[in-house]
Amino acid sequence: MAGIVSFGAYIPYNRLDRKLIRQEYGGAVPKGEKAVANFDEDSLTMAVAAALDCAQGFDSSTLDRVYYATTSPPYEEKGSSAVIAGTLDMGKDVKTMDVVGSLRSGSSSMIAALDAAEKGERVMVAISDKRRGAANGQFENILGDGAAAFIFGNTDVIAEVLGVHSISVEFTDTWRSENFRYLRNWEERFCTTQAYTPFTTEAGLKVMEKTGLKPADFAKVVVYGFKERDGQKVIRKLGFSPEQLQSNFIDQIGNTGAACAPMALVAALEEAQPQDKILFINYGEGSDAIVFQVTDAILKLSPRRGVRGHINTKKSEMTYGKYLIWKEMIETEPLRRPPLVRPSLPDRYRNQKKILGFYGSKCTECGTPQFPASRVCIHCKAIDKYEEYRFYGKKGIIATYTVDYLAATPDPPTIMAVVDYEGGGRFVCLMTDCDPDKVRVGMEVELSFRKLFTQDGLVTYFWKAIPPR
Amino acid sequence: MAGIKDKVAVIGMGCTKFGERWDCGLEDLLTEAITECCQDAAIDFQDIDAFWFGTFTNSTFGGLPFSQIMKPHYKPVTRIENLCATGSDTFRNACYAVASGAYDVVMAVGAEKLKDSGSSGLELLQPHSDRTTPEPTAPARFALLAPAYAEKYQVEMDYLKKIMAKIAWKNYKNGSLNPKAQFRFQVPIDVILQSPMVAWPLGIHDCSGVSDGAACAIICRAEDVHKYACKNPMYVKGLSIAAGFGWGEKHQGYDYTTAWESVYAAQAAYKEAGITNPREQISFAEVHDCFTITELVIYEDLGLSPRGGGVKDVEEGFFELEGKLPVNPDGGLKSFGHPIGATGLRMLYECYQQFKGEAGERQIERPRLALTHNLGGQPSSCVVSVCLVGSEKD
Numbered sequence: 001m002a003g004i005v006s007f008g009a010y011i012p013y014n015r016l017d018r019k020l021i022r023q024e025y026g027g028a029v030p031k032g033e034k035a036v037a038n039f040d041e042d043s044l045t046m047a048v049a050a051a052l053d054c055a056q057g058f059d060s061s062t063l064d065r066v067y068y069a070t071t072s073p074p075y076e077e078k079g080s081s082a083v084i085a086g087t088l089d090m091g092k093d094v095k096t097m098d099v100v101g102s103l104r105s106g107s108s109s110m111i112a113a114l115d116a117a118e119k120g121e122r123v124m125v126a127i128s129d130k131r132r133g134a135a136n137g138q139f140e141n142i143l144g145d146g147a148a149a150f151i152f153g154n155t156d157v158i159a160e161v162l163g164v165h166s167i168s169v170e171f172t173d174t175w176r177s178e179n180f181r182y183l184r185n186w187e188e189r190f191c192t193t194q195a196y197t198p199f200t201t202e203a204g205l206k207v208m209e210k211t212g213l214k215p216a217d218f219a220k221v222v223v224y225g226f227k228e229r230d231g232q233k234v235i236r237k238l239g240f241s242p243e244q245l246q247s248n249f250i251d252q253i254g255n256t257g258a259a260c261a262p263m264a265l266v267a268a269l270e271e272a273q274p275q276d277k278i279l280f281i282n283y284g285e286g287s288d289a290i291v292f293q294v295t296d297a298i299l300k301l302s303p304r305r306g307v308r309g310h311i312n313t314k315k316s317e318m319t320y321g322k323y324l325i326w327k328e329m330i331e332t333e334p335l336r337r338p339p340l341v342r343p344s345l346p347d348r349y350r351n352q353k354k355i356l357g358f359y360g361s362k363c364t365e366c367g368t369p370q371f372p373a374s375r376v377c378i379h380c381k382a383i384d385k386y387e388e389y390r391f392y393g394k395k396g397i398i399a400t401y402t403v404d405y406l407a408a409t410p411d412p413p414t415i416m417a418v419v420d421y422e423g424g425g426r427f428v429c430l431m432t433d434c435d436p437d438k439v440r441v442g443m444e445v446e447l448s449f450r451k452l453f454t455q456d457g458l459v460t461y462f463w464k465a466i467p468p469r
Numbered sequence: 470m471a472g473i474k475d476k477v478a479v480i481g482m483g484c485t486k487f488g489e490r491w492d493c494g495l496e497d498l499l500t501e502a503i504t505e506c507c508q509d510a511a512i513d514f515q516d517i518d519a520f521w522f523g524t525f526t527n528s529t530f531g532g533l534p535f536s537q538i539m540k541p542h543y544k545p546v547t548r549i550e551n552l553c554a555t556g557s558d559t560f561r562n563a564c565y566a567v568a569s570g571a572y573d574v575v576m577a578v579g580a581e582k583l584k585d586s587g588s589s590g591l592e593l594l595q596p597h598s599d600r601t602t603p604e605p606t607a608p609a610r611f612a613l614l615a616p617a618y619a620e621k622y623q624v625e626m627d628y629l630k631k632i633m634a635k636i637a638w639k640n641y642k643n644g645s646l647n648p649k650a651q652f653r654f655q656v657p658i659d660v661i662l663q664s665p666m667v668a669w670p671l672g673i674h675d676c677s678g679v680s681d682g683a684a685c686a687i688i689c690r691a692e693d694v695h696k697y698a699c700k701n702p703m704y705v706k707g708l709s710i711a712a713g714f715g716w717g718e719k720h721q722g723y724d725y726t727t728a729w730e731s732v733y734a735a736q737a738a739y740k741e742a743g744i745t746n747p748r749e750q751i752s753f754a755e756v757h758d759c760f761t762i763t764e765l766v767i768y769e770d771l772g773l774s775p776r777g778g779g780v781k782d783v784e785e786g787f788f789e790l791e792g793k794l795p796v797n798p799d800g801g802l803k804s805f806g807h808p809i810g811a812t813g814l815r816m817l818y819e820c821y822q823q824f825k826g827e828a829g830e831r832q833i834e835r836p837r838l839a840l841t842h843n844l845g846g847q848p849s850s851c852v853v854s855v856c857l858v859g860s861e862k863d
Binding site: 336337338341342343344347348350351354355368370371374378379399400401402403404405406407413414416418420424425426428429430436441452453460462 | 586587588589590592595597598599600601603605606608609612613614615616617620665666667668669671714715716718719720721724725849
């Protein structure tokens with residue numbers, strides 16, 4: 001039976017303490033923190049991080065499809081799912097799809113993935129959001145950034161799908177049209193009483209009817225909610241008890257949009273035992289409800305960071321001013337530097353295996369691994385005697401580093417490091433999500449796919465080094 | 470390779486005052502340096518056969534910015550650009566042209582007007598690329614040397630910082646005696662140590678400044694020196710350039726405590742000049758102290774100090790003006806800033822002044838052999854030039 005084969009998640013390292021928003025504007029700002037994507041992160045980089053977390057221990061060449069679901073894609077025109085496929089080193093014989101716009105894009109992708117899984121395909125679904133609410137408003141107070149990812153398949157399933165029910169209704173409660181930077185919404189009472197509560201309740205009831213299950217049969221129920229407690233009203237109507245509700249972590253990381261309920265599902269799976277049943281209900285222009293039953297295979301799933309591994313590894317020192325800069329909500333004084341030069345797209349296309357899959361080369365004469373790939377060996381100078389060599393996943397150690405206070409960045413200082421890989425090869429790179437005081441020669445680092453800069457509307461993505469979370 | 474030892478001589482030089490020359494454009498800098506140079510050599514500018522013009526940022530149009538300013542009458546002008554070694558490579562190419570016999574008397578001129586850009590640092594032209602290679606600031610590129618050096622030689626970083634500060638202190642002190650320097654003041658060691666961090670562990674005083682300047686040389690064959698007015702010709706003993714191929718950025722064998730390009734360039738120049746013991750044979754050196762840590766590593770790369778021994782030599786004042794082997798007697802990049810095209814020729818200008826005995830308060834006793842060194846790029850991948858010049862033919 002088809003279902004979830006693997007899961008993963010990503011939560012940005014940096015958190016904004018909501019009391020800083022309250023200090024700025026007063027008013028009823030909820031307690032807790034919100035996860036804030038670093039200046040070099042966006043919905044796509046977080047999707048990549050969650051997908052890599054999810055793909056741990058899996059041979060990426062066995063995946064047939066990649067779906068990227070978000071309301072906040074990096075481009076209005078130009079897909080991004082092939083970027084995820086590239087970072088997973090899936091090759092080009094793969095079906096990719098960007099599912100964008102709807103708050104329900106994540107769960108709809110999961111249902112589409114399930115259809116393919118029933119036919120024997122393996123599908124990676126990466127769901128990510130970095131939504132923007134204007135200053136001094138409820139979206140700013142509530143929203144956070146994050147991502148979840150699942151592999152769907154019909155072998156080695158850790159959570160089988162027992163039933164699905166979707167309802168679709170044209171209903172406008174929250175929107176952001178072309179040329180609008182910030183989310184807008186209608187009066188909350190209208191949205192809750194006419195859409196959120198009735199749609200989620202109906203989808204939940206109908207999937208329970210289809211599967212013949214009662215609330216008492218479920219270990220956990222996951223329900224999207226704009227705020228932390230919104231789901232309680234829904235599950236009361238469905239006949240669940242309050243303890244059955246899985247937290248959406250809105251107090252800790254904020255509402256992560258399309259990824260909100262999927263991340264809660266990841267958290268429920270992290271705690272789940274074989275035979276547990278989980279009811280998952282998502283919302284947006286209708287509702288998707290899915291019933292999962294956890295299998296014995298969950299005990300064999302390799303360790304991953306998921307929600308649990310990311311939620312408490314954090315830095316909560318950001319000021320509200322830095323938050324505004326990172327979210328590009330405030331205009332800062334231009335640097336006294338010439339404008340950045342945009343990337344050459346032909347060169348980017350030629351170097352795709354380096355940029356996405358983190359490939360270098362290995363000399364077939366002397367065996368020296370090198371990054372980026374070279375046609376003339378850096379060591380023995382042999383010409384065109386090389387094979388592709390993937391550095392991703394190799395252990396990297398800092399050989400030397402510096403903390404640059406002069407470099408132009410929204411988050412000074414910039415740390416630059418020279419990373420040496422086990423087995424040979426070296427990567428001179430930038431570091432991110434890293435405390436300058438904690439960097440040491442000999443320290444082990446991991447790779448994180450990040451946004452280097454944007455020029456002419458073109459985003460340049462590449463790998464940076466991070467301390468392990 | 471036979472080399473050109475003692476085959477060519479410098480018979481005139483000029484150098485502008487270096488600094489933020491808000492009053493000067495490229496035209497003024499070139500005119501100032503070339504006027505001094507032609508007067509010194511007692512040669513009419515229009516009698517010079519060919520020109521090599523070195524600049525890093527001031528031309529996107531070959532040698533024409535130079536010829537349009539100085540108006541040599543349809544003479545050959547070649548523009549040279551080779552990173553921070555631009556000035557030295559300009560000199561090198563001009564020397565070879567004279568040595569070959571193609572020309573009798575030529576000029577090497579390097580100039581850089583940096584302070585018209587509006588940027589506080591150096592603007593680099595970016596070739597078209599995927600733009601994924603990190604573009605660290607210059608101090609960050611060189612700062613990578615310090616933790617690696619401290620680790621390899623088991624030196625405490627606080628102590629290494631003091632050694633680096635002493636290098637800056639020495640160069641400031643020398644520069645304070647030089648009327649052409651950008652900075653003509655001394656800076657106490659504790660002020661250097663406490664200066665704001667630029668790229669850890671380099672503070673502001675560990676970095677050279679940004680300035681405008683120009684310098685030039687008139688060169689003829691050594692055998693023809695008697696035909697000109699010059700009484701103190703400076704003879705070329707050895708010239709070398711080593712271009713890095715990026716080994717340090719790709720191979721773990723490189724440990725960030727050296728620039729191999731310096732080692733190879735020095736070996737080639739020493740061989741050409743017949744030097745076997747540079748620490749003993751060289752009277753003084755002008756080296757590329759773009760950052761204090763760079764100068765420390767250069768001592769060892771050039772064989773002026775043993776490996777790991779640079780720290781002790783600095784501690785003992787070996788490279789101070791009164792020491793055994795003065796390094797950067799004119800004040801170095803620390804006091805002059807680094808107008809790229811001009812720097813290498815500015816270093817040769819100090820050698821020329823020292824050999825003539827006209828270095829004033831900086832005068833070194835009876836110098837015979839001097840070395841200049843430039844390093845462009847970053848220690849893991851750079852271009853290095855080494856020039857050896859002497860006051861007499863061997």
